[in-house]
Amino acid sequence: MEVTKTKTCVIIGASHAGVNCAFNLRKEGWGGAIKMYDADPYLPYHRPPLSKAYLTSDDGLDKNLLKSAEAYEKEEIDLNLGVKVNSINRENQTIVLEDDTVTKYDKLVIATGARPIIPPIPGIDTAKHVFPLRTATDVTNIKETFQSLTSKNIVVIGGGYIGLETAASLKKLGADVTILEREARILQRVTAPLMSDYFNQLHDENGVSVLTGKNVNAIQVEDNSNIVSCSDGSEFKADMIIVGVGIFVNKELAEASGIVVKNGILVNAQTQTNDENIYAIGDCSFHHNPHFDRYVRLESVQNAVDQSKVAAASICGNTPTYDTIPWFWSDQYDVKLQMVGLSEGYNEVIKREEADGKSFSVWYFKDDELLAVDAVNNAKAYVFGTKFIKDSLQVDKVKLSNSDTPMKLGELKLV
Amino acid sequence: MAKITFVTSDGERTTVEAESGTVMALAVENNIKGIDGDCGGVCSCATCHVFVEPEDIETTGRASDIEEDMLELDDNANEYSRLSCQLEIDDSLDGIVLQVAK
Ligand SMILES: Cc1cc2nc3c(=O)[nH]c(=O)nc-3n(C[C@H](O)[C@H](O)[C@H](O)COP(=O)(O)OP(=O)(O)OC[C@H]3O[C@@H](n4cnc5c(N)ncnc54)[C@H](O)[C@@H]3O)c2cc1C
Numbered sequence A: 001m002e003v004t005k006t007k008t009c010v011i012i013g014a015s016h017a018g019v020n021c022a023f024n025l026r027k028e029g030w031g032g033a034i035k036m037y038d039a040d041p042y043l044p045y046h047r048p049p050l051s052k053a054y055l056t057s058d059d060g061l062d063k064n065l066l067k068s069a070e071a072y073e074k075e076e077i078d079l080n081l082g083v084k085v086n087s088i089n090r091e092n093q094t095i096v097l098e099d100d101t102v103t104k105y106d107k108l109v110i111a112t113g114a115r116p117i118i119p120p121i122p123g124i125d126t127a128k129h130v131f132p133l134r135t136a137t138d139v140t141n142i143k144e145t146f147q148s149l150t151s152k153n154i155v156v157i158g159g160g161y162i163g164l165e166t167a168a169s170l171k172k173l174g175a176d177v178t179i180l181e182r183e184a185r186i187l188q189r190v191t192a193p194l195m196s197d198y199f200n201q202l203h204d205e206n207g208v209s210v211l212t213g214k215n216v217n218a219i220q221v222e223d224n225s226n227i228v229s230c231s232d233g234s235e236f237k238a239d240m241i242i243v244g245v246g247i248f249v250n251k252e253l254a255e256a257s258g259i260v261v262k263n264g265i266l267v268n269a270q271t272q273t274n275d276e277n278i279y280a281i282g283d284c285s286f287h288h289n290p291h292f293d294r295y296v297r298l299e300s301v302q303n304a305v306d307q308s309k310v311a312a313a314s315i316c317g318n319t320p321t322y323d324t325i326p327w328f329w330s331d332q333y334d335v336k337l338q339m340v341g342l343s344e345g346y347n348e349v350i351k352r353e354e355a356d357g358k359s360f361s362v363w364y365f366k367d368d369e370l371l372a373v374d375a376v377n378n379a380k381a382y383v384f385g386t387k388f389i390k391d392s393l394q395v396d397k398v399k400l401s402n403s404d405t406p407m408k409l410g411e412l413k414l415v
Numbered sequence B: 001m002a003k004i005t006f007v008t009s010d011g012e013r014t015t016v017e018a019e020s021g022t023v024m025a026l027a028v029e030n031n032i033k034g035i036d037g038d039c040g041g042v043c044s045c046a047t048c049h050v051f052v053e054p055e056d057i058e059t060t061g062r063a064s065d066i067e068e069d070m071l072e073l074d075d076n077a078n079e080y081s082r083l084s085c086q087l088e089i090d091d092s093l094d095g096i097v098l099q100v101a102k
């Protein structure tokens, strides 16, 4: 694109959102410079495997890259790693790096994602071997520590997807794992009770103890190990502690420069902030989902990748709109969970069990509208759920609950 | 060692060599257009869809059940479709030609 030849697009954050945006800019014909900055020193990698296959395998990070080093060169993407961006100056259209270097932008993409919350539990700062799980460095630390431990009691604080996946992976490596969840059930925020029950049982069967209603209120060091105490008086020995209680959005750069921030960085359907030259994509963005007609902040690869396409197209002068159905997956033990849609606001749940006894799916409805599907070892249910939601088709609930009805559009559609 | 040829939707042919790993990883490593591998190779995203040449389909084998289900997301999928993250490279794949779906 001739007009962009002399322009510079700067991207802060080189992970799923930022990296895909850079490559999509080239696909859309951006002819100017692309400069990316990330505080993480490693060539950008896939995050989902960190708590799954990557944690248990001996593969190096090179097997887990978003793009090869050559790909950045070939597309003339100037990737600056191990470099933190300190501020955005909108008046001069510049960013300032931690070493005070100033870089000018014509278009700026904020893809700063999120960082793990470390809850302010008394003693957590001095406790032994406490790790979150968000970066490759976290995984290296966990692996190295794990190998050095003679006693391998691990406490995972938080029964969300990352906590559960990490528990499953560490169990596979031979640890004794206990999950402490504050709420009455695991995955409380994101699934129906029967899904929580299923995963609770799955972990039980695999020898991981899942304890709910456990509010951790102190950690004490004892003999090079920790004692984790809960408000109900229970105590757990922990040679290593994994913290998986959620994330903080990396919104400070945007906030300090006067960009509108709500639950994340507020963007329009083109992923543009209130500054027309500044975009925000991925985990850090707070955006409107047209299908569900509400504002959301999503933590998923799907959202990061799809928003990166919209931002790239918009920066190159097109007017795409962000209109997707969210999807997500989680792998624990040999169980594959695939989710599509947003279940929040449901008032009816239908469980469909397949004849094989191993796969089932949970369909979330608000009255007659299908909102979301959670599919366990059941890609077919995931795919058909996607089609039903996308096209706002009505499901014949009676037929759906009968596993003898074949999973086919024509069979399950209410006519 | 296997030589694998990718043909992208705009007709670009690239032949690359590998000994192991998945075809999706090989494609990403070589920046093959249209193979994104967004889920990192766990059969969750269907962004690694390729068409195998009919004469090669015996060599690669056909799509597994989960691949077939995921491929339903793509209206263009056919009996020669595979998710390339599920194709493990070994010598037997030497010489195959894959048409990138997207
Ligand atoms: C362990 C784990 C498992 C997951 N599993 C799944 C899954 O199964 N399926 C799924 O869909 N999603 C999963 N996710 C979520 C998914 O990885 C995220 O949604 C995705 O990484 C978001 O990408 P992003 O680019 O928006 O943000 P991030 O991946 O958070 O990247 C933001 C980047 O910005 C950089 N950065 C921030 N501030 C600055 C600054 N000031 N200067 C320089 N650099 C900065 C950070 O270093 C970071 O690299 C998982 C996440 C984790 C951590």
Ligand code: FES
Binding pocket: B024, B036, B037, B038, B039, B040, B041, B042, B043, B044, B045, B046, B047, B048, B083, B084, B085, B086
């Ligand atoms: S890489 Fe996601 S399905 Fe193959």
